[in-house]
Amino acid sequence: MMNYKMLIQYDGTRYDGWQKQGNTGNTIQGKLEDILQKMTGEYVEIHGSGRTDAGVHSIGQTANFRLNKEMDGNEIYQYVNKYLPEDIAVIKIEQADQRFHARLNAKGKTYRYRIGTSPATSVFEQRFIYHTGRTYHVAEMRRAAEFLLGTHDFKSFCSNKRMKKSTVRTIDKIDIVELDGELRIDISGDGFLYHMVRILVGTLLEIGEDLRTAEEIPYILSGLNRELAGKTAPAKGLTLLEVRY
C-alpha cells in the first residue's frame, strides 16, 4: 500500500461541505473519492484534516489516501485535475510516510475570515467575503481577542450541544487586519470545535459593533453555554488557510 498526501483548494459555495454524508450529499470528499475510484477501479477512502462546513472554502485543506498499486504523484495529479469540477483543485500530491494520517497527525490549523466593510462589494471575491458594508471598532476587537488566546474550554463557542469529547482547545494567535474595504481575521489553534471559528468571529464582530464589550469574553468562556456567545458568522466568509503537521 502506498500512502499519498494531497493539498486541496476549493470554492465551497456549491457544496454540502467537505465530509461525505452517506450516499447522498454533494461533498468535496465525495467528488475526490469518485475520481480516485474511476482511476483505480477500487474504492479509495480519503482522510481529510477535518471537516469544513457547507459553504466554507479551502486554500490549505490536506488529506491522505492509500492505493494498492504504486502510482506516480504527478500522474494522479494530472488525472484528478482533469476530472474535477472547476471549483475544486488538487494543488499538490506526493507520496507520504506509511503512518501519515491527515487528521490524526494535524498539529494545528489556521482559518481566515473575511468581512467586506466598504459600501461597494468586492464583486470578484464576494463568494469568499461576508459583506456587511459597516465599519468596526477594531481596537476593541483586538482587546477581546487577547482574552481568547491560550488554552480554554470553548464549549460556549461550539454549536454541537451533544459534544461528548473534550471542548478544551488552544488558540495560538488571532490577527485582525484592516485592509482597504476589508477586515480580515486569521485564527490559529491546535484544533477547532463545530462552528467554533464562525462563533468566535460572530462574537468579535458584535464587540466591534459596540453591542458587547471585550470584557464579556472571560464571562462567556466560563459560562460554558453556547447562548452566551454571539451569532454564528456566515459560512461564505470562512476559508481554511493552512493545516500544520
Next chain:
Amino acid sequence: MMNYKMLIQYDGTRYDGWQKQGNTGNTIQGKLEDILQKMTGEYVEIHGSGRTDAGVHSIGQTANFRLNKEMDGNEIYQYVNKYLPEDIAVIKIEQADQRFHARLNAKGKTYRYRIGTSPATSVFEQRFIYHTGRTYHVAEMRRAAEFLLGTHDFKSFCSNKRMKKSTVRTIDKIDIVELDGELRIDISGDGFLYHMVRILVGTLLEIGEDLRTAEEIPYILSGLNRELAGKTAPAKGLTLLEVRY
C-alpha cells in the same frame, strides 16, 4: 440637469450582458437603472461606454447619467451600493461636465483575457478564467500580435455579419504575459467590434497551439471574412479593464 460619471465593476457570470434589452433581460444596465429610478422616482437612462457580452466581466466599465435634481455623489454611491446585488458594485461616482458622454467621449479601451494553463484550476478565480490546462507557444503568439497592431479593417474579427458601419479600428497594444498557471492577454485599442476581442484571442490561442502560424494574420485581415479567423474564445475569460477619456 446634473451629469454624473460612474465606474462600475461586475462579475458578469449571471447576466445577459451590460445592455438593456427591451423590457426583458437580466442586464447590468437594467439593474442600475431600476435602482436609480427607485432613488429618484423618475426614469434615469444610463449610457455605458459600450456593451459587454453576456458572461463578460468589468473592472473599468464607465457610464454616465443625468438627474433633474442635484444630489451629492457620495449619497448616490451609498444608495446604489445598498441595493445592488453582490456581483455588481459602483466603485466611484462623481459629477461630470454637462457634455460628458461615456460612449461618445471614449478614446480607448483595454480588455484583459485570462487563460488557465495549469492542470489544476484557480478555484477562487475560475469564473474569470478560461481554463484549458494546456501550454502555448507564446513567442509565436507574440509574433502574431505584431501583425495585429495598428489600423486595420477588422471585419474578419467581427461576428456581426450585417455591420453597416466602418469595421476599421486601431489596436495600440497587445501584451501577452505568462504567469504561474495563467496566460494573460491585454488588448488596447480605440474601440472594438462585436466579439472582436474574443475572436482575436481565439485566433491567437490557435496560433499558440500550432494550429496556425503567425503569418496567417495578414491573410485573415485582408480576407475581410469572419470564417478565416479562429474560434470566438468563451466570454468568461474576458474583463473590460479600463475605458480612457
